Amino acid sequence: MFHAATLSTAGAAGGGSILMTIVPFVFMIAIFYFLLIRPQQKKQKQRNSMLGQLKKGDKIVTIGGLHGTILEITNDIVVLRVNDVTKMTFDRSAISHVTTASAGSDVTLEKK
Numbered sequence: 001m002f003h004a005a006t007l008s009t010a011g012a013a014g015g016g017s018i019l020m021t022i023v024p025f026v027f028m029i030a031i032f033y034f035l036l037i038r039p040q041q042k043k044q045k046q047r048n049s050m051l052g053q054l055k056k057g058d059k060i061v062t063i064g065g066l067h068g069t070i071l072e073i074t075n076d077i078v079v080l081r082v083n084d085v086t087k088m089t090f091d092r093s094a095i096s097h098v099t100t101a102s103a104g105s106d107v108t109l110e111k112k
Contacts, residue, residue, distance in 0.1 A: 051092055054078070057102030062094050 054060070058070050060080070068080030071087060078095065080088050 050098065051095060054092070054095065054098070055102050058098050059100040060098050061096050062090060063096045064094070067099070 054070060054073055056070050056073060059067070060070060060078075061067050062080075066080070066082065066088070068082045068088065070078055071081045072079040073092070076092055078090050078092050080090060082088055
């Protein structure tokens with residue numbers, strides 16, 4: 001008899017249980033979007049802006065930690081002067097951040 005009573009209450013609340021099952025998943029997706037996806041997109045947009053504003057004469061640091069000054073820059077390739085004699089070629093995407101912008105450049109400095 002007790003078993004029959006629980007089945008009848010479960011059948012009456014069947015429509016609400018689907019909604020109560022979906023709501024936590026929607027809530028989790030919203031949390032992931034606002035805590036993970038959106039900040040990552042914002043950071044990527046800021047990085048692309050920094051890479052797009054690079055100019056000749058900017059002092060930069062590569063992802064590997066190499067410090068240098070930009071001598072030549074094209075769409076994909078950057079030539080850095082490491083010291084008076086050494087020139088090195090890198091992909092533009094290998095630049096981590098700008099330490100000192102050249103005169104007339106609008107690149108914001110990143111301080112750590």
